[in-house]
Amino acid sequence: MQLHTKGYLCGLGAVIIWTGFIVVSRMGGISALFANDIIAIRYATCAVLLLPLWWFKYRVNLLDPKILLISTIGGIGYASCAFRGFSLAPASHAAVLLPGLMPLFITLLSTLLLKEKPSLLKWFGIIIITIGALTLLTQGTGADSDVGAGQAWLIAATICWSLFSVLVKRWNISPWEAVISVAIISSIIYLPTYALFLSSNIAETPWQDIAIQVVYQGFLATIVQLVLYVRAMHIIGASSMGTLMALVPMLAGIAAVFLLDEPFGAPLAIGILLVSAGSIATQRTNNKQTIPSVPPAPSRS
Template identity: 40%
Template sequence: MQKNYSLLTGYIMAAVVVSIWSGFIVVSRYGATHALNGYDLIALRYGVASLVSIPVWWFLSSRVNFLNIRYLMLAIFGGMLYAICAFTGFSLAPANHAAVLLPGFMPVAISLCIWLIIGTPIKGKALLALGIISLGIILLGTKTLTVSPETLTGDILFICAALSWGVFNALLKKWHPDPYATVVAVSLFTTLVYLPIFILFLPSNLGQAPASEVWLQAGYQGVLAAVVQLLLYVKAAKTIGANNMAVTMAFVPVLAALIAVPVLGEQITLFIAISLLCVTGGAIFGNIHGNKNRHKDEIN
């Protein structure tokens, strides 16, 4: 009974993560194409997250020491590299491309990274599920080759961001880190490295942007996406398993693409629709398979 309750809690947390992630794609694309730029979004995301996460870590956790190489590695792949690739991509490619190539590619990226780093094989129905998802990625890729170089560059950056997140997820599975310490490490280490570079060398529109846009991005990026989402992601992955979390995240593309239609005025073309069906179909197939074999890939 307790195990079933724990699994239910894990899937509820995963559902909240999916909702935040879907909104993150649309909010990020909006921010990167309006008054702010991608560099501003990274600064707001991790600057605010550091201020929020440290008190959370101090009062709500056992205050695990995060000043070690493992948490630094988690910060590099789950923070710095991921953010630079993702937010630069948001300034170049549409949100529906991000929906397919960022969370849509994550099941493939995470499974590959878990295989390479931990040695967990990809086989059977799980391999077929990832193949279906990959088909959607390839279909979108063939269409992207015919559009502008700017969009192609953005798409490549989204894939790089997904691979970085894949390494992060594999390290979570390998090291079993404290969730609160992980959130603080990702936020604080990224802030300490990135902010000096941002202030001294990178272009910024923070001074000219409307206060409403700054507050929107600070709240969504710095609190919801960087702290709440990451904390729930780590806890959910420890509860339902990293592989199950990976395929659950593939539900984000459809939700994000649908939100982008009324909010950003983007269109869902035939290629986008087919790609979304592939990544979502692969996610459903893989998740059903994962439920039957959860004992093989749980990380707790």
């Protein structure tokens, strides 16, 4: 098999896992598990798996203020917002608002913090994404206030992850260092808080529901996707990988409709199409290594 083909296969694998992350997270959100439980499962599993890697290979200084800051934003901040959003809003909405809005906020934050100058084509893509998101948001402003609240939490999660991504680039922190430090630091901070002060329903949840979250949140969506994503980035480049990741909103939205029996209306269809098209436009501006519009599903956490 040619190296280029392997690169695209790795990229497609990352796309599939990220798509599944949205569906599985919504499954957890509508299960007996509380958002607090899913966050704890995610951190505990990932930290246990990555602790040996930190001990033997990537001895990141966990007390470094920069590491502590990115861990707070990209770990606890992101997960707390995202999983509360998943408990209130449909997965099809998360498909648009999580991966779909990341190019928008990453571009804005990169302009402010990294002094980058996006091209006109990238700004055009950002405008398309914004229109698509606003179209979808009309579904959350009606009688169902929970959906609107869920959308707000998902947007907050997107802002957290976008800021995390920009800071990681600004401080030149490697992907493995970021994932390992976020997982371990988040576990150290969150798990005692969860055990002592936060509500839990994990004891009343069927083991099958817990197992799905353990495997997907703690292993596939953090470790496996990271390996596939970084491998693909090295082989096919940031632009091609970003274009593949632009498929996530569409694939996740379709998967949510068929697997979770979520309603599919015109605002959702238009939102998915516009956000996907805008994401592709933001990634086709050049072939330089840029911040990925849709980073590996956080353990990112």
